[in-house]
Amino acid sequence: MCRSTTICRWLFCLSTCILAACCFAQQSSSPPSRDVVIKNAVVMTVTHGNIKNGSVYIKDGKIAAVGESVNAPASATVIDAGGKYLTPGIIDSHSHLALGDDINEATSPVTPQMMMQDAFDYQDKAIYRALAGGVTTSLLLHGSANMIGGQAIVIKHKYGADRDTMLFPGAPRSIKFASGENPKRVYGSRHELPSTRMGNFAVMRDAFVQAQDYMRSWDDYNAKVKRGDKDATAPKHDLKLEALADVLRGKLLVQIHCYRADEFLTEIAMAKEFGYHIRAFHHALEAYKVPEKLAAENIGIATFSDWWGYKQEAWDAIPWNAVLAMRKGVRVAIKSDSNDFARRLNQEAAKTMRYGGATEEEALKMITLNAAWIIGVDDKVGSIDVGKDADFVIWDGYPLSSSAVPNKVLIDGDVYFDRSLPGYGMPHYSEGQ
């Protein structure tokens, strides 16, 4: 019985946010310049159906053409998919991999100045194991110990590359919020605030009031400077309040760990009170109870297919959640929140076909395009469309089943995983590197 593992996973790997890969990420190696053609594949585009016996032409790491036939230079490298399925790379919209023991700065319930990039262990083999399961992009979030956690990073699973090459260029910044049992448990167990849901939201409201004051003091100062007031004194720079101010300025995608229907509504009210938008509720196991409320606010969910019962606020989870919410207009992603599940998100997505009758394309979208939207990179990845990054999985077997496994995984047109290779199966990595 893996009780301790389960408890650890659920209580302490609880979820949240990001900073800006985009601020710091400079792609240090230039994308591969060679032309590549993948031919003889069943191309599952996600946006415009499946193409039997299809081909994809990759130029400089981007999709240059897709169809039954493509015009590519004769010099292009050809990958014959042998009739296998080709999907976009899987996108995990909720992960804590490569963050080691540094997931939760559980010393204060408000820590928006934490940058997950500072903890990012780009050599963590979990990145490789998820890659071998078809994952090409992940959102690495702060944990859910804090009502307002840190700022996330978005990575591409280019295992074997250097750190900065793994950061997703141009990805927007996300921040992780949490609610419910985890902050209660962490701080309540120390007899500190918050230990109730009232406390949770009071802590949050107080933080945003401080941020408003901070913004006002800078606005006042800037106005004085503009007026030529030479006696104007600059307010103190405060990293924490600056980060919260960026939330209020709409510069961060707000990703909220939240389980219960009533808490979705409280979170939405809070966002309205302070004027920010919520990008997605994560876990969101009770989305099926209030799907219209989420759809009306254009809030997505990043949820599990069928995990339940690991704690009180997961007791009303049902495996039909994803599809019931989707049918009411909610954008749904299936995510891992687990180094284990990250390796087989295709199976998790396939469960939505059984529980509620999602179509193949809807199911696939939950681990590709919808996940990309939650992260804010749906213009770059998540479907097989011209102009997007050439991030693909070629599958042994039908991907939406129990018995499929990636044969090859490409990122930016480059093969990063190849099951047929010995050792780890990675062209760009060998032990001792």
Place this chain on the structure above:
Amino acid sequence: MKRFSVASSQFSEGSWGAGTPAREALAAARIPVAVAFVWLALFGVRASAQPQPIVLKGGKLLTISHGVIENGALVMEGGKITAIGTAASVKAPHNAKVIDIGGMTVYPGLIDSETSLGLTEISAEAMTNDRIELSDEIMPHMHVYDAFHAESELIPVTRLNGITNAIVAPDSEDTLPGQDSFVQLAGASASEMLLVRDIAMPLNFTGTQRRNESFEKMKFPGTRMGMAAQLRQAFLDAQDYQQKAAEYEKKKADAERDKKSPPSAPKRDLKLEALLPYLEGKKTIVLAAEGASDLQTAVGLAREFNLKFVLNHISHSRSVLDYVASLKVPAIVGPIYETPKDYERFDAVYSLPAELYKRGVKIAFASFDAHNARNLPYQAGFAISFGLPPDEALKAITLNAAEIWGVADQLGSLDTGKVANVVVATGDPLDVKTDVKRVFIGGQEVPMTSRQTRLRDEYAAK
């Protein structure tokens, strides 16, 4: 003693060698009657419970034992399977309810070889958990049947996915955490569901049984040396206890013969008493190890005391798979989702079932879970991607499991005479998209409802 030998026969199934009935009878005679009652098997489905014969007609029958029957028919009567064959060849009994299952796939109820069903409700809520007694490492006198919660909401959720039987085991943070029971996931009460009480006993040697949270809090056993020494002492103590009991029986017999006053009985010790059937080789130890070194230490201990055992987990023992095969015992595998070590390839654990199968090891899958036990078949399905033949994958959650647990005369395949635990689904039992439509346990159709379906229906209607 008659009932006792019935219990013993549960363990003579399978090909991996049990004691002969004669030897078992001999051994039984040496065991105090009180002990015999403790491990008395209570296997038996209330045959009278099924009111009307049922015929499933027209589906594809995966018999497990004798291939696939297309357009088949299966008759359930008195809780048992009474006929199986092609639809044309099977005659429906008088008064039978005939259910057309054309286009469906039919297979025996799935068996999960380790769960904590009935011992937990909400993982993080301590008061809803009875998973392990952590006060000591040697707790063979803990019986999961004393805690088994028949009304658990997890049980309907699990059986709706076609899992009809399971081993219920305590958690693994003690070396000897207690004894497992074999359950049926439907029944009027716990006693009806607990088919075989104390069917086996886990012996865990994975390292997580150490009490070494920190130097400040370390207590014995803080190391693997400590674990091994403690186990050895426990079995030695049990041997002494056994010998004293035998001496007492002899003295008592002598006293009776000589018409003298009887000797005073030795003090009973439930903990040591619980180890006796295992020392006698009459019951099975479920020997859990992960890595190769732990595996060999654990096997060494088991051999030192002539314990009969099956293997459990062995997830990181790839370097010694030939050694594993040479032990000639079955292995419970899983969860195959266990993360490989950093030095291992991504598929090191996924491919373990196939590698063991190729070496002739009989395998069965376990979920090692409760809430997610319903996903047992998908684990078997995934193993196919790594070389396990599909038939063998299905066998590893049906007939193999029944054989390993000594219940193959009753469960594990669609054969005449077996308990009518039968599943009707839309397709391949191992695929994640397959929807289970009907579940029969003991020939009775189980309502396809759970707390989760009720929540679904309540909110979908809004």
